[in-house]
Amino acid sequence: MAKDRLAGVLERYEAVIGLEIHTELTSLNSKMFCGCPVAFGGEPNTRVCPVCLGMPGALPVPNEAAVEATVLAGLALDCEIAPFSQFHRKQYFYPDMPKDYQISQYDLPFCGLGHLDIEVDGEGAKQRVDLDGGPYATRIGVTRIHLEEDTGKMVHVGGSEGRIAGADHSLVDFNRAGTPLMELVSEPDIRTPEEARRFAQKLRLIMLNLGVSDCSMEEGSMRVDGNVSIRLRGETELGTKTEIKNMNSFKALHDALAFEIVRQADVLDEGGRIVQETRHWDVTAKRTSALRSKEEAHDYRYFPEPDMVPFEFSAGWIDAIRARLPELPDARRERFMRDFGLSSADARTLSEDVEFAAFFEEAVALAGTPLAKPIANWMLGDFSAYLNAGTVALSDAKVTPAMLAELVQVIDAGTISGKQAKQVFTEMAETGDAPGAIIEIRGMKQVSDTGAIEAAVERVIIANPDEVASYRAGKTTLIGWFVGQVMREMRGQGNPSLVNEILVKKLG
Amino acid sequence: MSQKTDLAGLSARAIREGIAGKRFSAGDVVEATYAHIDVHEPGIHAFNELTPDLARAAAAHIDAKVAAGEELPPLAGVPAALKDNMNLVGTHTTCSSRILSDFKSPYDCTAVRRLLDAGALPIGKCNMDEFAFGSSTENSAFGVTHNPWDLSRVPGGSSGGSAAAVAARMVTVSLGSDTGGSIRQPGALTGTVAMKPTYGRVSRYGIVAFASSLDQIGPFSRSVEDAALVLNAISGHDDTDATSVREPVPDFTATLGDGVKGLRVGLVRDMLDLEGCAAEVREATEMSVRTLESLGAQVGEIDLPMSQHGLAAYYIIGPAEASSNLARFDGIRYGHRVSDPSDVVDLYMRSRAEGFGPETIRRIMLGTYALSAGYYDAYYGTAQKTRTLITREFDAAFEQFDVLVTPTSPTVAFKIGEKAEDPLSMYLSDVFTIPLNLAGLPGVSIPCAKSESTGLPIGVQIIGKHFDEATMLRVAAALEGALDLDMRPPAA
Amino acid sequence: MSISEADVRHVAMLARLALSDEQITRLQGELNSILGNIEKMQELDLEGVEPTSHSIPLRNATRPDVVRPGLSRDLALLNAPQAENGAFVIPRIVGAEEGA
Structure with missing residues (x-):
């Protein structure tokens, strides 16, 4: 060949x-x-x-x-x-x-x-x-x-x-x-x-x-x-x-x-x-x-x-025509790298398509520049995958820049976990409902109340004496299993890092 | 004779006034026109097609306006003929060529549309030299047109049918097209007023192109005033022609009576001395200039030696552009097509060879050769540069003069067949008119004398500055008034 | 410059004209005679002279990007020597594939 x-x-x-x-x-x-x-x-x-x-x-x-x-x-x-x-x-x-x-x-x-x-x-x-x-x-x-x-x-x-x-x-x-x-x-x-x-x-x-x-x-x-x-x-x-x-x-x-x-x-x-x-x-x-x-x-x-x-x-x-020149992909890519700290590869992908770049910029404007990177990750990850899987045109997608900005903000605020966010995104893309509404309806709000988490941890420790003994005997890899049990106890709504922190304290 | 044939000799203004004053109707004009045509057309053959249905419909429209008490447009009820290279829906546009003998216009020529919108009645389409290649109307696939002054002679060309129709009073005005003299030369040979406006003044959209950078539409009439009225109607920018200009269009009739006092008139001396220019033509031209002097013009003389190269430049540029413009006649979308083509190239080659007449083939061959690889600079490039020099020479002349005067044609109308076998002597017919096309200048030919030996009309050409048709027509009107010739030919 | 018979045949091919031998011979003579008369122009001093393609100093003539009504298909095909399914019909193409 x-x-x-x-x-x-x-x-x-x-x-x-x-x-x-x-x-x-x-x-x-x-x-x-x-x-x-x-x-x-x-x-x-x-x-x-x-x-x-x-x-x-x-x-x-x-x-x-x-x-x-x-x-x-x-x-x-x-x-x-x-x-x-x-x-x-x-x-x-x-x-x-x-x-x-x-x-x-x-x-x-x-x-x-x-x-x-x-x-x-x-x-x-x-x-x-x-x-x-x-x-x-x-x-x-x-x-x-x-x-x-x-x-x-x-x-x-x-x-x-x-x-x-x-x-x-x-x-x-x-x-x-x-x-x-x-x-x-x-x-x-x-x-x-x-x-x-x-x-x-x-x-x-x-x-x-x-x-x-x-x-x-x-x-x-x-x-x-x-x-x-x-x-x-x-x-x-x-x-x-x-x-x-x-x-x-x-x-x-x-x-x-x-x-x-x-x-x-x-x-x-x-x-x-x-x-x-x-x-x-x-x-x-x-x-x-x-x-x-x-x-x-x-x-x-x-x-x-x-x-x-x-x-x-x-x-x-000629100058009047020149004034009509839009920002071209190379210039936009450099700006994305400079202003938003994106990697060269990410900035290139985001900057090539006019509509895609505009979507990104609008979401960043709404969510604030510090959140540019997570927005870029969403767009290059789940959002692109969603568009490609269904061969949906960006202009036909139900997700708006405002919705993506809101999603990234609630993640940043710790209101929902990363795992929940993926669920929210999927539902948002399917229905066009805003993240806040989805979180509300699904009761997804992440529990960061230490009292509630401590109570759940106590219940898990009492119910699993053998595992507690193994852990205390040095099998610390069981921590992941304990986190899973606590999360199940809390129907998935516990703030994972707090759960981890409290477990380590109580088991230690 | 009845009142009807009397209508044939009226001016455009008299017709409009007669209709407005209800002395006769536009319908009467149409019937009188066709009655007159019935008498004279068999001997002259000015028309390829008569369009009585269109004319009667247009007349009914005018008569309805009269009945409704509406203002009439400037050319209301004026019988008009069109050279058969101008598209008009409801007519054939044949260019007097076998290749287009069945071609039905699918759209309208802008100048024709404007003429008809001004109220003129479309009487018919006029014979011409095939695709406007010629100076005698002998190169028509549909037979020669005869000169109303002497039926054994040519009316000139290529717009010979348009000229003869006006001269023989079969219509009041007509439109022709002028690439190297195709309006002015037949005007001179038929004793009519014949004008080529400045290049760009009148839209070329819808006229089958000969040489795009030289072609211009203009009127034939029996008076300078009628020429001005037609020019008023057809002039002005058209956004379907990229070479049409946005120059303001004055009322060309407004200054016709202003006289020539103080105007600087230049007689082009070296053209008069050109070999082949008949003595009677030279004398008539000199007499015309003396007449203008007697009317108060400041007269001088000038030589335009560069213009003598005009013929050579023209016989490169014209055929070169024509060879390209005529490529589209390929037998695919319209036009003559051989019945049994073996393949596309065979279809092209035989359809075109059968459809085009000898002069058309000659020009296509000449033009194709001049543009072909290796010869472009020697011929087309040289011709375009020569054109620059001719234009500069005119520019300089117009610093001294307001108008220039030359003969229109070196001779009076020649016999049918006299030059048919000698293309070069035929080409010389346009030696005085061609330089204007190369420089884009306006020119008008008006009758200035009749030959003492033959009684045939002699024309004089008045040349204006770019877009100054008004001054040119003003000089023409003054001369016309002073000479006061009876230009009614025997066959009219 | 003199035009040979081969030149005339080449030009006839370029112009897509099927000419007889007799026409070729006659045209060779006529074209040589016409071009001979044009030779005088070649003697002009044209050094540094710009060519004129138009006699008027018009520039940048364009039209706005606006759609205008065109021809109905019936009018488009009105003069077609042969039409089929709304298209112009041509015989087979030999000697060149897929355009020039």
Whole structure:
């Protein structure tokens, strides 16, 4: 298997990987160049108009919010924002492209050079055989981010599994045509499949934080293509690259790149040459295969889109967009570590998701900063487990930040035990009742009255003379058994540390 | 003749006033119009499609307003024709091409919508050179249009049908589109007033694009005032066209009578001396400028040598943009499609080869070549830079002058078939008009003389500054008034 | 620059036009003649001259992100040479899989 052989191949070869990531701006109301709604699926050709159907005479007008979203993404990745930019036409005939050219950007994209820092840890870190195998951080350059329009979709009829090859005819639906599509091109700074996966995952988090896309790889609103070449370690010349498409999940991205690296190494090891081509990842067969290449070389005949005028962004305009940048996961993580004393790992998990982070912060605000850590523990522990087990979305959960804050406060006050708290949480998550109400109804209040505890301890000592004798003879491990008996006597409501303390005194 | 045919010669203002004063109804105008068309259309063939149902419905709407005592819109009851590259629901939009011969408009062109909202009656769609490629209307898949002044001659093009319909009094006004002279040149050849507004003044939404950075819609009429009225109706920002400007739109009729006293008028001398410019055209242009001088204008002369490169730049930029704009005619969503395609590429290649006429294929090939790898800088890049120099030259000229004057066309109307086999000589027809499209400037052609030898009309072109159509039309109106020509052709 | 017959065939393929040998030959002559007349432009001194793609100094023309009514499916398919289940029908695609 490719994955098993990857380590061996990477001992000898260095992989050079660049990614091209297309993100549909699904959070926008309307398409890139017309007023049709942006949505997924639906009956064919029901979200179309003269513009996105390429009707004779229809004209495209750029969506202001799409331009802003692209610049916002550029600022999030520290890109240079171009003072002068323009749309170009990229020309080729294809049935899913209504005008037979795509409005895209060429030499004057909205965003130029930027970067994204990624962290790699765990097993994946070992793919960097040139490093020590431990966690590391690395910076991946961003070449550019530009804006373009998506194509329509085709259904291939009469072939196998809806593939083009062997199909009798195809049906074209233009609902997706014209959806705003942001394309990011990375520098070839990526060295392992794991780094590629981390890069794509982190980019997705940032896009989600920016609120520009739902970034669903399954629905195709985030699509990752990779360019891969390998070279012998120590070699400075780049090898011939192949382009890998159809990687529809982060796992697919990792596995396809791993396969391709091993495949290229096999070709070279056998004295062959890598052919520059586009290859398709087949997720079931777990292999890449070459797409039938076109007979003619690409000649896209790019030229400035004459239906539009250029863009010139003033410094003031760019600053106004910058002011809309939300706090991004890295900054939030640092703040959580600094302000709340969270560990790096906990802070990362809490900070990645916008809603999750906001929930956490709201609960901390209500409960007070000193309780941030127990709140974090609840969120990363029982709460996450509950959400994952039922695949409940945070926004649909019955637990509110106020309820979690209250729970942590009553634990801190000693009103209930940790064990009781777990019961309270489960019930709270199921019913949506506040902790106070649950404690009240269930009669769970912890007894810290020493008189009541002493009475219960006395009753247990009198009832179990043999065990008392053993304990006093030196078998002190029986203390746990005594605590259990007292707690049972008190129907679980005794304050465990007080019970322990009084028992030790009375038995001693 | 009856009162009905008399209606054919009326101005837009006279029609509106006649309807408002209940001397005749909008319905009467429609019937008179079609009666007149019945007589003259067979010899001229200005129309690809007549739209009596739409016209009668629009007339009924106007007549209902009259009955209700409501204020009438500015072009109430004015018969109007549209070049057949403008979309209007309820009509076919064919661009005089086989590839679109069955195309039914699913939406409206903004300029057309505005014209009709101003009360004009949609009489029909006019013949043109296929996709506006040509200067004679001979490149139509549906037959040539004949010049009402001499049926053996062309009406010019590409908006030849729109020009002939107005010249022959079949409609009062019409809309054309002008990419390199396609309004002004047929205007000159048919003795009509023909205007290309500043680029960006009129929305291009809904007109089938030829060259997006050059195309502009404008009117044909029989008077400068009617041209101003139509321009009033169709101008203004449109948020469905990213190249439409937010410049304020004045009432273009308001200053028509202000005269030319003190205005600086520049005669473009080197254009007159151009080889191929007929002596009678040169003399008529000089006479026009002298007339303006006699009316009080300050007249001077200027050379625009860079404009002589306009033709070359235009025959790169126009075809390049056109080759791209015409890619969408692929036989998938609309348009001609071969009956037995073996696969998609075969469908594209044969549908397009069958659907497009020879001049269209020539332009697509030229434009595709100019944009193809390795030639972009030599052709398209050079043409765009040449365009910059032409624009600068005009900018400098307009520091000295308020308007510039040139001939519109180097010759009067030529014989049908005379230039059909020689694309280059046909291209020269637009040598005076093309520089304006490259620079985005407004220009109007008005009749200034009739040829002594042939009796055919000669046009003069008045060029305005960007967005200063008002001054340009004011000069045109002064000249029109002073010359006071009878421009009724024999076939009208 | 002179255009060869191979150039003409290549351009016809790019433009998706099935041309006969006769058309190719005629177009080769016509394109060479037209481009020959354009040569004069190449002699201009264009050093440092910015290209003009539009004659008006308009910038940043956009529209607000607002949904507007589009076409009904019937109108969308009104001119379709062939339609099926609300979609445009095309014959099989040969020579390129999954887009370009």
